[in-house]
Amino acid sequence: FARPEGALVVSLHADSPLAKAGLKQGDVVLAFEGRPVENARELGYHAATSAIGSTQIVEYQRDGKRTETSVTLTAAPETTARDETLIEGKNPLAGMVASNLSPAVADELGLKADSTGVAVAAIRGGPAQRYLRKGDVIVEVNGTAIASVMMLREALGNDGGYWRIAVNRGGRILKIAVGG
Structure with missing residues (x-):
């Protein structure tokens, strides 16, 4: 062969x-x-x-x-505004710097260009450092698909004290449950 x-x-x-x-x-x-x-x-x-x-x-x-x-050859396009935002407040992702995904962000973080969700651009302490790594992608919070930083912030604001978070890490989906 x-x-x-x-x-x-x-x-x-x-x-x-x-x-x-x-x-x-x-x-x-x-x-x-x-x-x-x-x-x-x-x-x-x-x-x-x-x-x-x-x-x-x-x-x-x-x-x-x-x-x-x-x-x-061209640089990866910045088709979606990054909207890099430090997540704050009483939630398990506090301390995470969230970024909308674009081919440019995906390229910088070593992700597939067609990744969906919100990228973890950095970790600045807080509870997020226990659950997340730079390059992770938040794909779902409490059953809601996350497509932008704005959607992530809204989902974290509707907490009720309990969060179910789906994270894509290197192509594998991790399920994180926090609260009580």
Whole structure:
């Protein structure tokens, strides 16, 4: 059997350099600027070590056909305002700096570009340091899906003294129950 090669494009942000260059879900990236690509991590490394604004030749396979295209590298877009906010008050997330997710924030924190929820941008003490880490993503509070810092603040304000929080940490969902 031949050894598999390349990085399968599983998903693409519409504004990403690869999408703008015409790549689609299901394509397999085989080479980046003449260097073979064996997996997604290697593709990410090649892209991260190339200059923003530079144009790179990407070889890929679609429907069994090899093709080349030029990709102009750009910084991850800041499509949603960060709204970085220190969470305060009597709640288990006090001390957390919350940030709306955008591809730029996801890139900075090492998250997938299509992550949803509110990112933990920093921990400044308080109860949050017991439960959270920088790079975690708050996805739900008391059964309410969290899509923005504003929604998180509203959900924490409706406490009743008990919180059920779902956190995405490295692709795994952690359930945290606090209060009583």
